[in-house]
Amino acid sequence: MxxxxxxxxxxxxxxxxxxAHACGRDPAEVTILLATKTHDAATIRAVLTTPGAATVLRGxxxxxxxxxxxxxxxxxxxxxxLIGPLQSNKVNAxxxxxxxxxxxxxxxxxxxxSARVGPGRTLDVMVQVNVSAEQTKxxxxxDDALPLAQHVAALPGxxxxxxMTIGAHSDDQTLVRTxxxxxxxIRDTAVTNGLTTATALSMGMTSDLELAVAExxxxxxxxxxxxxxxxx
Ligand SMILES: *Cc1c(COP(=O)(O)O)cnc(C)c1O
Numbered sequence: 105m106x107x108x109x110x111x112x113x114x115x116x117x118x119x120x121x122x123x124a125h126a127c128g129r130d131p132a133e134v135t136i137l138l139a140t141k142t143h144d145a146a147t148i149r150a151v152l153t154t155p156g157a158a159t160v161l162r163g164x165x166x167x168x169x170x171x172x173x174x175x176x177x178x179x180x181x182x183x184x185x186l187i188g189p190l191q192s193n194k195v196n197a198x199x200x201x202x203x204x205x206x207x208x209x210x211x212x213x214x215x216x217x218s219a220r221v222g223p224g225r226t227l228d229v230m231v232q233v234n235v236s237a238e239q240t241k242x243x244x245x246x247d248d249a250l251p252l253a254q255h256v257a258a259l260p261g262x263x264x265x266x267x268m269t270i271g272a273h274s275d276d277q278t279l280v281r282t283x284x285x286x287x288x289x290i291r292d293t294a295v296t297n298g299l300t301t302a303t304a305l306s307m308g309m310t311s312d313l314e315l316a317v318a319e320x321x322x323x324x325x326x327x328x329x330x331x332x333x334x335x336x
Contacts, residue, residue: 266304
């Protein structure tokens with residue numbers, strides 16, 4: 105029997121496919137990450153165990169939520185990414201539960217992750233860029249993105265996977281899209297400058313994923329469209 109989440113996930117997949125086709129991209133180039141903040145483990149499990157969720161990723165914003173929900177979801181194969189700010193004193197807890205930290209916005213955090221990741225393991229890392237310059241948002245300035253990416257790429261135990269941003273909080277689609285285009289340009293510049301692994305572009309959420317796909321997103325991060333509005 106289908107559950108409501110399976111239907112909503114299918115609708116998001118259709119949105120991504122339509123957006124990809126509209127700009128001549130293969131929908132398979134775009135992975136959906138489910139942003140599960142504030143939702144409990146049982147709800148997350150109900151989504152992640154539907155057949156349509158076989159290829160999705162999960163993202164959490166807070167280390168505390170990774171820790172509290174982690175044990176109840178540990179049997180699921182879905183890779184989990186950290187998509188919120190990380191304090192250096194919570195690095196060990198985060199490393200236990202994630203395969204990728206998308207929200208690296210300082211050399212200091214990159215150094216801490218590299219130092220603690222442990223032998224025989226490689227952690228995927230993305231550099232978060234604040235393309236909209238909104239003060240509430242985590243991320244380095246566009247000018248600081250390439251230097252930080254170069255720093256990450258040189259650190260042992262880390263694999264520079266690409267770049268992440270949160271689009272401008274605005275109804276102005278041109279403004280939002282310009283920010284996504286900026287992240288793509290940063291990514292292209294990084295790859296051209298020898299950071300050839302940094303191909304991922306994590307951008308686009310429920311309200312703006314079409315614009316992000318049009319600008320080259322390889323990961324779109326979706327919460328509300330699948331889980332409904334958050335109460336907290
Ligand atoms: C919550 C969140 C999302 C998903 O946002 P929705 O608007 O609910 O789709 C994506 N990225 C980050 C970093 C988030 O915190």
